[in-house]
Amino acid sequence: MSVTVANLSVAYRSHRGDVTAVDGVSLTIADGEIMGLAGESGCGKSTLGNALIYLDPRMKVTEGKVALDGRDLPIADSKAMRPLRMTEVSLVPQYALNALTPTRKIRRLVTDLLKSHGVQDRDEVLTEMKRRIALIGLTDDVLGKYSFELSGGMRQRVTILMSTLLNPSLLIADEVTSALDVSTQRAVGEMLLEFRDRGYVKSVIAITHDLSILAQIADSIAIMYAGRLAEKASTETIVNKALHPYTQALIASLPEVGVRHDQTTLTGIPGRPPSLVNPPAGCRFRDRCPFAVAKCAETPPFEEISPGHQVACWKVTKEASK
Amino acid sequence: MRRFLIRKLITYVLAFIAGVTIDWGIPHLMPGDPVQTYLSTFRLQPAGYAALYKTMSQAFGTNMSGWDQYLHYWKGILTWDLGVSYTSFPTPVSTLIAQALPYTLALLVPAIVLSYTLGNRLGAAAARRKALDNTVLPLGYIFQAMPYAWVALIVPYLLGVVWHVFPLSGGYDHSLLPSWTWTFIWSLITHWFLPFLTVFIVSLGGWAIGMRNLVIYELENDASRYLRALGARERVIRRYAYRNASLPQLSGLALQLGVVVGGNIVTETAFQYPGLGHLLFTAIANKDYFLLQGIFIFIIIGVLLANFIIDLVFITVDPRTRLSMQGAQA
Amino acid sequence: MSQTVLKEHASSPAAPDTPPAHGSEFLYYGLRNKKLVFGLGLELLLILFAVIGPIISPHNTTDFFKLGAPPSAQNWLGTDSLGHDVFAQLADGIRESYLVGALGAISAAVVGMVLGFTAGWRGGIIDEVVQLFTNILVMIPALVLLVVIGSYLNTRGILFEGVFIGLTTWPWVARAVRAQTFSLRSREFVDLAKLSGKRATSIIVRDIAPNMASYLFLVIILLFGSSMLLAASYDFLGLGPTSMASLGVMMQNANLNSALFYHMWWWVVPPGLVLTAMVAALLVANVGLDEVFNPKLREQ
Numbered sequence: 001m002s003v004t005v006a007n008l009s010v011a012y013r014s015h016r017g018d019v020t021a022v023d024g025v026s027l028t029i030a031d032g033e034i035m036g037l038a039g040e041s042g043c044g045k046s047t048l049g050n051a052l053i054y055l056d057p058r059m060k061v062t063e064g065k066v067a068l069d070g071r072d073l074p075i076a077d078s079k080a081m082r083p084l085r086m087t088e089v090s091l092v093p094q095y096a097l098n099a100l101t102p103t104r105k106i107r108r109l110v111t112d113l114l115k116s117h118g119v120q121d122r123d124e125v126l127t128e129m130k131r132r133i134a135l136i137g138l139t140d141d142v143l144g145k146y147s148f149e150l151s152g153g154m155r156q157r158v159t160i161l162m163s164t165l166l167n168p169s170l171l172i173a174d175e176v177t178s179a180l181d182v183s184t185q186r187a188v189g190e191m192l193l194e195f196r197d198r199g200y201v202k203s204v205i206a207i208t209h210d211l212s213i214l215a216q217i218a219d220s221i222a223i224m225y226a227g228r229l230a231e232k233a234s235t236e237t238i239v240n241k242a243l244h245p246y247t248q249a250l251i252a253s254l255p256e257v258g259v260r261h262d263q264t265t266l267t268g269i270p271g272r273p274p275s276l277v278n279p280p281a282g283c284r285f286r287d288r289c290p291f292a293v294a295k296c297a298e299t300p301p302f303e304e305i306s307p308g309h310q311v312a313c314w315k316v317t318k319e320a321s322k
Numbered sequence: 323m324r325r326f327l328i329r330k331l332i333t334y335v336l337a338f339i340a341g342v343t344i345d346w347g348i349p350h351l352m353p354g355d356p357v358q359t360y361l362s363t364f365r366l367q368p369a370g371y372a373a374l375y376k377t378m379s380q381a382f383g384t385n386m387s388g389w390d391q392y393l394h395y396w397k398g399i400l401t402w403d404l405g406v407s408y409t410s411f412p413t414p415v416s417t418l419i420a421q422a423l424p425y426t427l428a429l430l431v432p433a434i435v436l437s438y439t440l441g442n443r444l445g446a447a448a449a450r451r452k453a454l455d456n457t458v459l460p461l462g463y464i465f466q467a468m469p470y471a472w473v474a475l476i477v478p479y480l481l482g483v484v485w486h487v488f489p490l491s492g493g494y495d496h497s498l499l500p501s502w503t504w505t506f507i508w509s510l511i512t513h514w515f516l517p518f519l520t521v522f523i524v525s526l527g528g529w530a531i532g533m534r535n536l537v538i539y540e541l542e543n544d545a546s547r548y549l550r551a552l553g554a555r556e557r558v559i560r561r562y563a564y565r566n567a568s569l570p571q572l573s574g575l576a577l578q579l580g581v582v583v584g585g586n587i588v589t590e591t592a593f594q595y596p597g598l599g600h601l602l603f604t605a606i607a608n609k610d611y612f613l614l615q616g617i618f619i620f621i622i623i624g625v626l627l628a629n630f631i632i633d634l635v636f637i638t639v640d641p642r643t644r645l646s647m648q649g650a651q652a
Numbered sequence: 653m654s655q656t657v658l659k660e661h662a663s664s665p666a667a668p669d670t671p672p673a674h675g676s677e678f679l680y681y682g683l684r685n686k687k688l689v690f691g692l693g694l695e696l697l698l699i700l701f702a703v704i705g706p707i708i709s710p711h712n713t714t715d716f717f718k719l720g721a722p723p724s725a726q727n728w729l730g731t732d733s734l735g736h737d738v739f740a741q742l743a744d745g746i747r748e749s750y751l752v753g754a755l756g757a758i759s760a761a762v763v764g765m766v767l768g769f770t771a772g773w774r775g776g777i778i779d780e781v782v783q784l785f786t787n788i789l790v791m792i793p794a795l796v797l798l799v800v801i802g803s804y805l806n807t808r809g810i811l812f813e814g815v816f817i818g819l820t821t822w823p824w825v826a827r828a829v830r831a832q833t834f835s836l837r838s839r840e841f842v843d844l845a846k847l848s849g850k851r852a853t854s855i856i857v858r859d860i861a862p863n864m865a866s867y868l869f870l871v872i873i874l875l876f877g878s879s880m881l882l883a884a885s886y887d888f889l890g891l892g893p894t895s896m897a898s899l900g901v902m903m904q905n906a907n908l909n910s911a912l913f914y915h916m917w918w919w920v921v922p923p924g925l926v927l928t929a930m931v932a933a934l935l936v937a938n939v940g941l942d943e944v945f946n947p948k949l950r951e952q
Contacts, residue, residue, distance in 0.1 A: 054551045085553030099548035101562050103569070103641060116554045146641050163552065337788040344797070348804050460936075467931035469881050471888040471903045472924025479912040479920065490913065577790060584795030588885045592907055602796075603889060606803040618800045622792065629791055 002203045003029040003052075003170055008064030010044075010051045019276045020062070021047040023227040026302065027310075029170075029220075034196055034204040036214035036235070038250075039224035040273060046094065048224070049172045049207045051075055053089045069169055087117055090168035090201075094175045096159040100147035107143040110162060117166070125165065132161055132200070136191050153184035160191060164200050171201040177213050189217045211254060215239055220308075223247050226273045226284035229302050233309040243305065243316045245289045283314070291315050326643065330633055334626050341622035345615045346395040404616035407605075415616035418601060426597030428514060430586055433521035438575060441529025446564050448530065449537035458530055465527025470585035474520045474592035481516060488516050491594040517593045521585055525578075532574055536567035569640050576632040579625055681944045688944060691937025698930050702750050705743030713740045713897050723918050730918040732902075733909040741897040742922050748810060748898040749880050749927065755814020756821065756879030761872050763818065764825025769860075771826070772833025773852060782830070786823040794820040795885055802891045809893055813886065817879050828871045832864040866945040870938055877934040884927055899923040 010022040021044045029035050037045045051059065052066060055075055066073040068088060074080040085091075093099055100109060110129065114122045130140040136157055147155060156176065164171060173192065177185040195201050206218055214221050215235060222232040223246065231244040242248050249269045271288035274280050282297040283289070289296070295314045302312040305320045361374060398404060404415035448458035482490045492513055500506060540546060540563035549559050590599030598617055605613040637643050682688055711717075711727070716735045723730040729738035771782035797820050805812075836842065837860065845855045861868075886892055887900025888907070902923040906912070911919045 095544040098544035101545035580793035583793040
C-alpha cells in the first residue's frame with residue numbers, strides 16, 4: 001500500500017468554537033493509483049489533502065495516523081515534514097496560478113528549492129526538467145522567464161512540473177483544472193496521466209468538485225460529505241453504480257452533453273451541508289437524504305460492501321447484508 | 323511599453339513647469355505690487371521711494387507685460403541666474419544656495435539612507451519575531467507621530483544640555499575659521515550629529531512599520547505558501563519575502579521624500595544649522611523674496627531628480643516594470 | 653510620518669472583496685480590538701482636554717507671572733520666559749491643533765473626493781489629467797509649498813491655515829477614492845443601478861460611496877494626523893497665527909528663547925509630547941479600525 005490514512009481527524013479553532021473539518025477519515029491508495037477526492041465546497045477535501053503535506057498552523061491533528069510507503073508520515077510535525085515535502089509528498093496548490101513568485105525567474109526558483117533539499121547535482125535535475133518541459137509541449141526558454149510572462153495554463157503546468165520534479169511518492173493535486181478552459185483542462189489531465197504512467201509520481205490524490213474530470217483521469221473516486229467519507233470505489237463504479245444516496249444525487253445532478261433541459265429539469269440536492277461547529281449526531285447527510293430512517297441517527301460505519309467499494313450508509317449496509 | 327517612461331518624463335517636466343510657474347506666480351498674483359511689498363520693508367523718504375521703485379520695477383521687470391515677465395523668469399532659471407539676495411547683498415542667490423547645499427546634503431543623505439536601510443531590516447525582523455514586534459510596533463508609531471520640531475528640541479536637550487556631549491546649534495564652532503584642520507572638521511561633525519540624529523529618528527519609525535506590514539503580507543501570500551508546501555527552508559522564504567516587499571517600499575521612498583525635506587527645514591531651523599532649510603527660514607523671516615524663490619525652485623529640482631533616480635532604480639530592480647518597458651510578450 | 657502609512661493604503665488597490673463589517677458585527681469586533689480601544693480612548697481623552705482645558709485652567713494665556721518659573725501649585729506647568737502660564741497655552745494650543753487638523757482633513761477630503769470620484773467615474777482623458785495633477789502635487793514637498801505661498805500672504809488664521817494644508821494634502825484622498833471608484837464602478841450592483849436609470853451623482857452617492865466609506869474614513873483619519881503635524885511645523889517656522897497660542901508656536905518660542913539652554917523643560921516637553929500623543933493615538937486607532945473593517949487582517 002502506498003498511502004494509508006487511518007482514522008484521521010483535523011480540527012481548527014474559530015471564534016465560534018472548534019471546527020472538525022476532517023472527521024475520522026480512513027482510506028488507502030495503492031501505488032500508481034490516481035484517486036479523486038470530490039465533494040461540495042466546505043466538505044473537508046481540501047483540508048484533508050493539504051493536511052497530508054503542510055498542516056496550516058491554525059489546524060491540529062486530533063486523532064489518526066498517516067503512513068506513506070510503509071513509513072509513518074509525521075504530518076503533525078512540520079519540522080519533520082520539511083525534508084519530506086517535494087521529495088516524498090508534493091502539492092500542486094489550489095492557488096497554483098499565483099504560486100510562483102514574480103521576482104525570480106523559474107530556473108532560480110527551482111535551484112533554490114533544490115538547494116533547500118540538499119540536492120547536489122542540480123544541473124542534472126535541471127536537464128531532466130528540460131526534458132519534461134519538452135514532454136508537455138513547452139519550450140525550455142520557460143526556465144529563463146518570470147512567472148508573470150507565462151499564461152495561466154502554462155503557469156499551471158510549470159507548477160505541476162516543479163512539484164513533481166523530484167519524483168514524489170504522493171502528489172496532491174488541489175483543484176488543478178478549476179481555473180482553466182476546457183482544452184487546457186484536457187492538457188493538464190493528460191499531463192497527470194502521463195506523469196503517473198512514466199513513474200514521475202507514484203500515487204495522486206486529485207481534489208476537485210468537478211466529477212467530470214475525475215471520470216477521465218481517476219482510477220478511483222472518494223466522495224466526502226461534511227468532513228466524512230461517504231463512498232469510495234473505482235471510477236466506473238461511482239459513475240455507474242454508486243450506492244450512497246449522496247453520490248447518486250451528485251451523479252444525477254450533472255448535466256449531460258447533448259441533453260436539452262426543456263424536457264427535463266436539472267436536479268440539484270435541496271438543502272445545505274450542516275455546520276461543522278456543532279455537527280448533528282449520526283449520518284450527516286440525514287437531513288437531505290430521501291431515504292433517511294430512524295437508524296440514521298446513529299453514525300453509519302464506513303465499511304467495505306464489495307471488494308474495493310466502501311460506503312457509509314445504513315440503507316446500503318442493510319441491503320448488502322440481505 | 324515605453325508608455326511608462328514617457329509618462330514619467332511628462333510628469334516630471336510638467337512638475338518642473340508647475341514649480342517654476344508657482345514660484346514666479348505667487349508674488350505676482352498676490353494682491354499688491356511685489357515691488358511695493360518689497361519696498362515696504364524699508365523705511366524710505368518719498369523721493370527715495372520713487373527712485374527705488376523705478377529701479378526695482380526695472381530690475382524685477384514689473385514694467386513688462388505679465389507674459390514677458392514670465393518668459394524672463396524662465397530665462398533666469400535656465401541660465402541659473404536666480405538674482406541677488408537682499409539680506410546678503412550683493413551675494414547672488416545661487417552662491418548662497420551652493421554654500422548651504424553641502425550642509426543639507428550631509429544631513430539628508432546619510433539620514434535617509436540609514437533610516438531607510440535600518441528601518442527596513444528592523445521591520446523585516448519584527449515581522450518574523452512576535453516578541454520584537456511587540457516593541458517595534460508601538461515605538462514605531464510613536465516615532466512616526468513625533469513632530470520634527472519637538473525631536474529637534476528634545477534630542478539636543480538630552481545630549482547637549484543634560485549630558486554635555488554635543489553642541490546645540492550652528493554648523494561649526496563660530497570661534498573657528500573654516501579650514502582643513504582636524505579641529506575644524508571635528509567641529510563640523512559634532513555640530514552635524516544632533517540634527518542628523520533628529521531626522522534619522524523621526525524617519526526610522528515609519529520605515530520600520532511600513533516594511534513590517536509589507537513583509538508580513540508577503541510571508542503569508544500564495545507564493546510563500548507554495549514554497550513552504552514544497553519544503554523550502556524558512557530562510558529562503560524570508561529572503562524572497564524581503565525582496566518582494568522591498569519594491570513597494572522603494573516607491574514609498576519616493577513619496578516620503580517630500581516629508582523628509584519638510585522635516586529637514588524644521589530641523590535646520592531649530593538647530594540654526596547652515597543648510598538650505600535654515601536659509602529658507604531666514605529668507606522668510608527677512609522677506610528676501612529672491613532668495614526664497616531661488617531656494618524653492620532648487621528644492622523642486624532636487625526632489626524631482628531624486629524621484630527620477632528612484633524610478634530608474636525601481637526599473638532595474640523590478641522585473642515586471644523592466645520587462646514591460648522592453649515590450650516583452652507572454 | 654504618518655504619510656508612510658498613507659502611502660501603503662494608497663498603493664493597495666481595490667475595495668475589500670469581503671463586505672466591510674456592518675452594525676453589530678462592527679461593534680463586537682471593535683470593542684475587542686485593543687488598538688482601536690486604546691487609540692480611540694486616548695484620543696477622546698485628549699479631545700476632552702481640548703474642550704475643558706481652557707475652562708479649568710486657572711489662568712489665561714495673557715496673565716503675567718514670574719518669568720521662567722518651574723511647575724508649581726500656582727502654575728501647573730510653570731511659566732515661559734515671558735511670564736505666561738504654560739498650562740494655559742497648552743490648553744489653548746491643543747484646541748487650535750485639533751481645529752487646524754480637522755479643517756485640513758475636511759478640506760483635503762472634500763477636494764480629494766470630488767476629484768477622485770470624477771476621475772474614477774469618468775475615466776479617459778479626465779482621469780489622465782487628474783492623475784497628472786495628483787502625481788505632480790504629491791512630489792512637491794507639502795511644507796515647502798505651504799511655506800513659499802504662506803510667506804507672501806498676510807492673512808494668518810486658523811481657517812486659512814487649515815484649508816491651506818488641506819489643499820496641499822488632498823492628493824492622498826484623491827488617489828484612494830479614484831482607485832476605489834474604479835474598482836467599484838464595474839461591479840454588478842452599479843450596473844444594476846445604471847440599468848434602472850439612476851443618474852451618475854446618485855449612483856456615486858447612494859451605491860459607491862457607502863462601500864468605500866470605511867476605507868475613506870481610514871485615509872481621512874491619517875490625514876487628520878498629518879495635518880496636525882504639518883500645522884505644527886508651519887507654526888514653528890513662524891508662519892502661523894500670531895494671536896493664538898498653538899503647539900507649534902509654543903515650540904517656536906521655546907526655541908527662540910533658548911528654553912533648553914535654561915533647562916526650561918516644562919516649556920519644551922509638554923507641547924510636543926501632547927502632539928505626539930494626539931497623532932500616535934490616531935495612528936494606532938487607525939490600524940485597529942483597519943483590522944475591524946477587514947476581517948482578513950484580524951489576527952486569530
